[in-house]
Amino acid sequence: MSAYKRLSIRQKQIVWAWLFLAIPTLFYGLIRFYPTGTAFVISFQDWNLLGERTWTGLSNYQKLWNDPVFWKVFRNTFAYLIIGTPVSLVISFVIAYHLDKTRFMHGFLRMLYFLPFMTSAVAMAWVWRWFYQPVPIGLFNNFLASAGIPQIAFLNSTTNALPAVLAPAVWAGLGFQVIIFMAGLRAIPGSYYEAAKIDGVGWWTVLTRITLPLLKPTIVFIVVFSSIGFLRIFDHVFNMTTNNPGGPLNATKPLVLMIYETAFSSFDMGYAAAQTVVLFLILLLVSLLQLWILKGDNS
């Protein structure tokens, strides 16, 4: 105690700062950095979860590089990202933009859009699987049939399956993005629009020159957030294709599902860890790139 008393005010502040920092530091160290570090280590090892860990150098990465399934999965993952992010961004903005102007049942409508976000992915996947069934069960194909349009094999076609799996994933995330967009729209002072109205500026110009630029921080957030979501897509795919996860013929398999199967079906932990490291690097790169692009010209 007397040692503490002899410290200067500045030194005491440092002691307290470290004391307060200890909890988050410990938390991050134990819960985040330690497992992450371990994953990196395991990616250079061979381990079947039960036996010994043996060092294998870069062989896991070499295997990955030469694995055609990995490249297929890699392409799928980016397809989810490149289709999912812009589509969900545009749809959620359009909904938020109109919902913001609607006074009629505003709260109720907003709740309706938010509902899917709170629904379990499993339940949702099953409903969508029912939508996608052939006649006479599936909703969509029944529609097509009554309109005289040929049937579409949604989940059984290697070309249609990925978009068909992506649709509910986009749909599920919309509510959240709509809420964020609406908060962003609300934060723009009404007088900005009134000034534009007096100047006689048309709605399209107002949208592109005022609303969207002022929404930039919101857009950055949503793009980064939903990109990470689509790069890590798993539960929707897994539940939509339970009989043959990631099928047909790996047409819908994302990276996380491949990691899951490598780790817990094949028990090849080293290989799974190597895939995880690759996913981590992709996430890091994509996020940094987006932040850089979207924030770059802000000066």
Added chain:
Amino acid sequence: MAKLSLKKLTKSYGKVEVLHGIDLEVDDGEFVVFVGPSGCGKSTSLRMIAGLEEITSGEIWIGGRKVNDLEPKDRDIAMVFQNYAIYPHMSVRKNIAFGLWNAPLSKAEKAARIEEVARILDMSELLERKPSQLSGGQRQRVAIGRAMVRNPAVFLFDEPLSNLDAQLRTQMRLEIKKLHQQVGNTIIFVTHDQVEAMTLADRIVIMKDGHIQQVGTPEDVFHAPANTFVAQFIGAPSMNMLNVTGAGDEISLSSGIKMQPGRQTQTGQPLLLGVRPDDLSVDDQNPIVTGKVVVREPLGSETLIYVSGPQGEIVAKVPGKSGVKVGDEVKLGATPEALHFFDTETGDALV
């Protein structure tokens, strides 16, 4: 040419009527200030003139055209908002250019117009800056600039100075007045600050609860207030009000003092006597009130004294060097011309 007329203008939000028939004629080039306490309907009136708020009933005429059903952009007006409404992501030049969005001018003409406005407002060197790099007063000037490029028939200002600190406010007030003398457009200016209203206006419109109380020059409303509200709203500190009873050519105060106000009154009629702190002098031969000084507020050239007596507390403004101290007994009086009489019931001025 750019006269503005409001005819029996009313505004209701749902079932609640907030403006109850506003009639006003504004001449070309006039600087008119709407003043009144918060919530009296100043902004609503202004926004109806701008076309941002629907008109419930009545008519608005600008420059000989009825504008009730015209879009804001077609009304030949420009507005400066309280929060300036300048776009943070655009340079000053782009912000000002926004005012010219629909103008039938070539690119070069627009650029020249922007330069000219920037020169008048003394901000030519600020044109490439972003609003975040400007001070409050400069932002204010950008907002005025955006309105000015349109060269509108009528400028509308909604409390444009209330976000500025006191010193800057005084400075911008002066600049707006100079600007008006220079460009000569009609201006409608809304404020809740009576000093701003007095200093800026050619004519003041004093409002309360959605009614116009008085319209007149600053001198009119100060020297001949139409009712007790105007009398007490204009001038600081507020006019003192005393309950008196008429008695022929005399009046008697509740304190027992009798005095000749220089006019005839109905015997036994209760009246309100109003007298401005500035018009009271100490040690008067014909005092209205006597009492003890309870508080002194020196303001430099003048000192405010609060005098407590049998008729209640009243405030007087005396010369700074008068040497009145707290605890002094004083007799306060005023010349008959400085006395204002009001009806006790209606508050209307008696002439």
